[in-house]
Amino acid sequence: MNALLPHLPALQVVVPLVAAPLCLLAGRGGLAWIIAFLAAAAATVTAAILAYQTLHNGPISYEMGGWAPPWGIEYVVDTANAFILLLVAGIATVVLLFCYTSVGKEIRAGRQHLFYCMYTLCLTGLLGIAITGDAFNVFVFLEISSLSSYALIAMGGQRKALTAAFQYLVVGTIGATFFLIGVGLLYMMTGTLNMADLATRIPAIQDSRPVLAAFAFITVGLALKAALFPLHLWLPNAYAFAPSGVSAFIAATATKVSLYVLLRFTFTVFGADIAFRNLSLNLVLLLPAVIAMFAGSFSAIFQRDIKRMLAYSSVAQIGYITLAIALASHAGIQAAMIHIFNHGLMKAALFCAMGCIFYRIGSTRIDQIAGLGREMPWTFAAIAAAGLSLLGVPLTAGFISKWYLVQAALQSDMWWLVVLIAVSSMLALVYVWRLVEALYFKEPPPGRGTVAEAPLSMLLPTLLLAGANIYFGLDTRLPIEMTDSAATLLLRGQVW
Amino acid sequence: MRHHRVLRIISKLLIPFIMLFALYVQFHGDFGPGGGFQAGVIFASAFILYGLIFGLENARKVAPPSVVTRLIAAGVLIYAGTGYAGLIGGANFLDYNVLGATPVAGQHLGILVIEFGVGTTVAAAMITIFFLFAGRER
Numbered sequence: 001m002n003a004l005l006p007h008l009p010a011l012q013v014v015v016p017l018v019a020a021p022l023c024l025l026a027g028r029g030g031l032a033w034i035i036a037f038l039a040a041a042a043a044t045v046t047a048a049i050l051a052y053q054t055l056h057n058g059p060i061s062y063e064m065g066g067w068a069p070p071w072g073i074e075y076v077v078d079t080a081n082a083f084i085l086l087l088v089a090g091i092a093t094v095v096l097l098f099c100y101t102s103v104g105k106e107i108r109a110g111r112q113h114l115f116y117c118m119y120t121l122c123l124t125g126l127l128g129i130a131i132t133g134d135a136f137n138v139f140v141f142l143e144i145s146s147l148s149s150y151a152l153i154a155m156g157g158q159r160k161a162l163t164a165a166f167q168y169l170v171v172g173t174i175g176a177t178f179f180l181i182g183v184g185l186l187y188m189m190t191g192t193l194n195m196a197d198l199a200t201r202i203p204a205i206q207d208s209r210p211v212l213a214a215f216a217f218i219t220v221g222l223a224l225k226a227a228l229f230p231l232h233l234w235l236p237n238a239y240a241f242a243p244s245g246v247s248a249f250i251a252a253t254a255t256k257v258s259l260y261v262l263l264r265f266t267f268t269v270f271g272a273d274i275a276f277r278n279l280s281l282n283l284v285l286l287l288p289a290v291i292a293m294f295a296g297s298f299s300a301i302f303q304r305d306i307k308r309m310l311a312y313s314s315v316a317q318i319g320y321i322t323l324a325i326a327l328a329s330h331a332g333i334q335a336a337m338i339h340i341f342n343h344g345l346m347k348a349a350l351f352c353a354m355g356c357i358f359y360r361i362g363s364t365r366i367d368q369i370a371g372l373g374r375e376m377p378w379t380f381a382a383i384a385a386a387g388l389s390l391l392g393v394p395l396t397a398g399f400i401s402k403w404y405l406v407q408a409a410l411q412s413d414m415w416w417l418v419v420l421i422a423v424s425s426m427l428a429l430v431y432v433w434r435l436v437e438a439l440y441f442k443e444p445p446p447g448r449g450t451v452a453e454a455p456l457s458m459l460l461p462t463l464l465l466a467g468a469n470i471y472f473g474l475d476t477r478l479p480i481e482m483t484d485s486a487a488t489l490l491l492r493g494q495v496w
Numbered sequence: 497m498r499h500h501r502v503l504r505i506i507s508k509l510l511i512p513f514i515m516l517f518a519l520y521v522q523f524h525g526d527f528g529p530g531g532g533f534q535a536g537v538i539f540a541s542a543f544i545l546y547g548l549i550f551g552l553e554n555a556r557k558v559a560p561p562s563v564v565t566r567l568i569a570a571g572v573l574i575y576a577g578t579g580y581a582g583l584i585g586g587a588n589f590l591d592y593n594v595l596g597a598t599p600v601a602g603q604h605l606g607i608l609v610i611e612f613g614v615g616t617t618v619a620a621a622m623i624t625i626f627f628l629f630a631g632r633e634r
Contacts, residue, residue, distance in 0.1 A: 007583055007588065007589060010579075010583075010588065010589035010590075011589075014576060014579060014580075014589060017572075018573065018576045018580075020569075020572070021569030021570070021573050021576075022569070024565065024566070024568065024569040025566055025569045025570075064588065064589060064590055065582070065588060065589070065590035065591050066582075066587055066588045066590075066593060
């Protein structure tokens with residue numbers, strides 16, 4: 001075991017990578033599920049060990065293939081990306097538990113092993129994006145995660161899933177291409193792709209046009225992948241029509257990883273001085289972030305399909321995260337990362353709960369789910385807990401997010417932001433209440449027989465995720481310590 | 497295409513040479529231009545040509561889709577397996593130095609095997625894409 005410890009950064013990515021072809025070779029859904037689950041669980045353990053190591057011993061560097069950076073590809077783990085790795089791997093594992101029964105019903109038998117193959121590939125891509133210290137390598141993993149997520153979304157039961165996936169494919173490809181153009185320009189100007197090396201070379205040429213263009217391309221490309229308003233139009237359909245497990249996994253992780261890359265490029269590669277003082281990225285991000293908070297929540301209120309409603313809510317929540325990034329302070333970065341983590345927990349729990357409902361009645365439309373809260377009490381409990389967390393009620397993880405966000409805004413002397421955050425949270429109250437009202441207080445639609453509680457194999461992961469929303473509202477040590485250290489490292493820039 | 501005698505005969509003549517050229521590009525890749533990706537595409541084009549001229553049914557008999565799909569996975573496993581071989585040899589992931597008696601021999605062997613994995617996956621993926629598109633109406 002000790003011999004493996006120095007290789008954990010590589011294993012973090014290549015264990016799920018090997019699991020993907022093995023799932024394909026397995027040929028049967030059940031066997032593929034076991035392989036995928038073992039890989040995801042191994043990735044979670046790896047991420048936990050890496051998180052512990054980075055927190056106590058500082059950043060870890062790994063030379064892929066033994067080639068020293070800046071020539072070779074370097075994997076770098078610090079508290080910032082260890083935190084993201086932990087979120088992605090952890091959510092992937094719990095959602096996989098949920099998938100066993102859910103996929104069994106939603107995907108036809110001959111395709112289940114392909115589902116798990118794509119799922120592990122997507123996990124590989126997301127983990128790779130987070131862990132690598134090489135700008136081009138980010139693009140490679142971005143494509144791995146994107147291509148597999150297009151396929152996953154297209155596996156949704158309705159025909160509209162195909163158009164949703166295609167729409168996401170077009171927009172996602174534009175985003176990835178923009179990112180690649182930016183990286184290409186940086187390579188042209190500096191001759192290096194290593195992020196730490198880029199960081200030392202960019203300040204000398206920071207006013208040259210290609211570097212400015214690179215900054216613009218990378219920021220816009222990542223904003224597309226992160227679904228920042230007004231570049232969010234691919235997101236609602238993609239989340240609404242994907243299979244339940246995919247919605248839960250992707251909603252909780254994919255946009256979050258893009259936001260992490262945005263953090264990494266603005267703070268580590270370009271540096272806060274260039275990005276915020278010279279190019280006023282804060283103003284560029286602040287306006288879309290504030291509009292996203294309102295437009296997302298406002299659109300969510302009028303959705304008839306609950307998965308779509310949650311998708312629009314995600315647009316609003318991404319607004320909060322971007323807002324925190326735009327503050328460009330220690331408290332701001334910390335708030336952004338805490339909300340990345342907590343929002344992942346909320347949306348995974350809510351989408352899993354929607355999956356439970358879909359499993360029983362084959363729909364997530366608001367008129368169809370009326371009265372289900374009394375027939376599926378445990379699912380309803382999970383929705384209530386995660387919904388309260390989404391609102392930011394004290395004793396839930398969401399409260400911690402909002403608390404740090406408000407503090408960060410106050411520290412930057414932007415009290416008006418606090419007002420905006422409070423008002424937009426009221427909008428969230430409207431749509432969460434609409435969901436609770438439909439589930440608990442409305443009469444069931446005529447003709448629907450009695451509905452049983454979701455099967456235990458789906459209910460337990462859902463409750464686990466909902467419970468995590470409560471747990472991280474009470475015991476905040478892990479996210480606070482990790483993000484505190486991460487914010488310090490990101491603001492220091494340059495050397496990891 | 498049954499009546500196009502010229503096409504049939506010429507493609508019959510060409511297919512072995514296309515495959516041979518693919519293998520040349522594959523295994524000469526570490527000395528000259530070329531490598532796994534290009535070789536895989538060329539190799540697959542032989543099957544695609546065969547499928548176009550002699551029909552999809554015959555092409556499926558030559559390259560059964562179930563086998564081709566498995567080859568996609570096999571190529572990735574060859575690649576990743578080489579990476580793990582480096583780990584077992586006590587070096588970093590994908591470090592070929594430990595694969596041979598000397599670092600140079602190790603690098604040589606490593607890149608050859610890696611490229612073979614790439615070629616396998618690319619060829620199999622190309623053939624699969626052709627089968628999927630060509631068999632779309634059914």
